[in-house]
Amino acid sequence: MRRAQWTALCSSRAGRWLSSSTAPTHRSSGAAAIFHRQGSVAQIHALALEKEFQSPDVDHQDGDANFLSNEKIRSPLTKKDLEVDFLNRRSGTEEIAQVSDMLIDSHGRRHNYLRISLTERCNLRCNYCMPAKGVELTPNSELLSQNEIVRIASTFVHGGVDKIRLTGGEPSIRKDIEEICEQLRSLPGLKYLAMTSNGIVLSRKLPRLQAAGLNQLNISLDSLVPAKFELLTRRKGHNKVLESIDTALGLGFDPVKVNTVVIRGVNDDEILDFVELTRDKPINVRFIEFMPFDGNVWKSKKLVSYMEMMDKIKQKYPSIYRKKDHSTDTAKNFQVEGFQGTVSFITSMTQHFCSGCNRLRLMADGNLKVCLxxxxxxxxxxxxxxxxxxxxxxxxxxxxxxxxxxAHAGMFELARTQNRPMVHIGG
Known part of the structure; x- marks a missing residue:
């Protein structure tokens, strides 16, 4: 997507947000002027929205009964949708990963996918990932070195892992990221080397990373409105993320996956705008249900369920249809008829996918986590x-x-269970 198209879309989205009833109203001379002026009205809107984001909702109480009785949680899916979901999860026609007994758990799940966090450091401070007060970083001497990462990865690949995803923190800020990619990609048996990035510094590094063997890419983008991006990430850099998506498309990554954590009252009004990104480009927008981690102040009322999102999308795009998923997919995959890209949903909270889980996590400090x-x-x-x-x-x-x-515990039990902040675990 060309930069002019991005700018037009984001400016349009920003203008609608600023003029909506949910945003504070201020007189302005246009969205473009607002978002490019120092000390602008956009900063005032961001502060106002941040206050709303953090303020407790006194009219509702968290709890299983209240949450599950909410009309918006009930399924808008047709019987055919549910049948496709069942068949996708139970289909035995996919190629079964050849893994050793080392990677087969007591429930028969074969783990051929390893996520490796390269660093706990990040150049953003996303609300849902990092506590407002920040996190205590592990001393460098206690983090895995490049050689240690490759040695451990080699053990997993020898056992049958054929996909590795590099995460963080922000993996692209690690100075030896290209060397790590080259060494991992050279491991016999590894088919896919992926990375999840926030896109801030990715654009200039991506050509070299692709040459080093990176062949799958996810870029996080939670808002098309620059001011809301700054609210969510506590940093500037919206244009840099858009530039990284452009670069990835230009380099031929297909699809370019765009991760979007949906939070009620913050960015749930942008769902249809994100779907529109898939019209003319090979973009896979992945809507992620808001998940509880230490310090991210998770509440059920902030959660927008997969079924509620689908209900909204189907009203505007009735031709959207379910695609065939692999039995180990974490995502439910859809496509609007005639669109080049796709839309997916990560439903960890309302419809977990534990029965098909094939993922393990190696954190930056060298700890193995078998469940997120x-x-x-x-x-x-x-x-x-x-x-x-x-x-x-x-x-x-x-x-x-x-x-x-x-399987993991239910969402309300997870909210009460101590776990690391997401930035420590790896996105």
Whole structure:
């Protein structure tokens, strides 16, 4: 998408937001002037919205009964939609990953996908990822080195992992990111090397990362309105993210996945605008249900469910249809008829996908986490630094995988369970 198109879309979206009944009203000479003027009205709107975002809702109480009785949570999906969902999850026609017993848990799930957090540092401060007061960073000496990352990854790939995703923090700020990509991509058996990035510094690095073997990409973008972007991330850089999406499209990444965490009262009014991004470009917009992590002040009333989002989308785009998912997909995938791109939903809160989970997480400090929401961790850093042999390391991994539970707790139990901030775990 050309920069002029991005600017027009975002300016249009900003203008509608500023003139809407939910935003404070101020006289202005146009959206373009507002968002490019120092000390602008946009900053006032951002501050006002931040106050609204943080203020408690005294008219509603969190709780299973109140939340689940909400009309907006009830399914707008047709019987056909539900049948497709069932068949997608139960289909046995997909190629079964060839993995060793080390990566098969006690429930028969085969883990061929490893997410590696390269750093706890980030150049944004997203509300849903990092507590307002920040986080205590692990000392550099306790983080995995490049050689340690590659050694541990090699063990997983040898066991059957064929996809690795690099996360953070923000992985692109790590100075040796290109060397890490080159070494990981050279591991025999690895098919996919992916990365999730906030896009702030990605544009200038992406050509070299692609040359080093990066072949899948997710870019986080939670608002098309610059002021709301600054509210959510506590930093500037909206244009840089758009530039990174443009660069990725120009380099031929297909699709370019755009991750959007949807939060009620903040960006849920932009759902249709994000769908529109998929009209003419190979963009896969991935709407993510707001999830609870330490410090992100999760409340059920902020959660916009997958079914509520679908209801809104179907009203404007009745031709949207369900695509076939792989049984291990975390996303429910759709496409508006005639659109080039696709729309997906990560439904961790309202319709978990634990039965098909094939993912493991290696955090920047070397701890292995077998479930995003599970509190248990085991240190692979300490294992290899103690001189552990390969067979012993494999046993440590196997034991951790075998302890993985069949499913995570319900959303309200998760909200009460202590877990690390997302920036520590890895996005």
């Amino acid at each position: 929401f599970g509190p248990s961790e085991v240190s692979l850093r300490d294992a290899i630094r103690s001189g552990m042999q390969e067979s012993e390391l494999q046993q440590v991994i196997s034991d951790a995988v075998k302890r993985k539970k069949a």
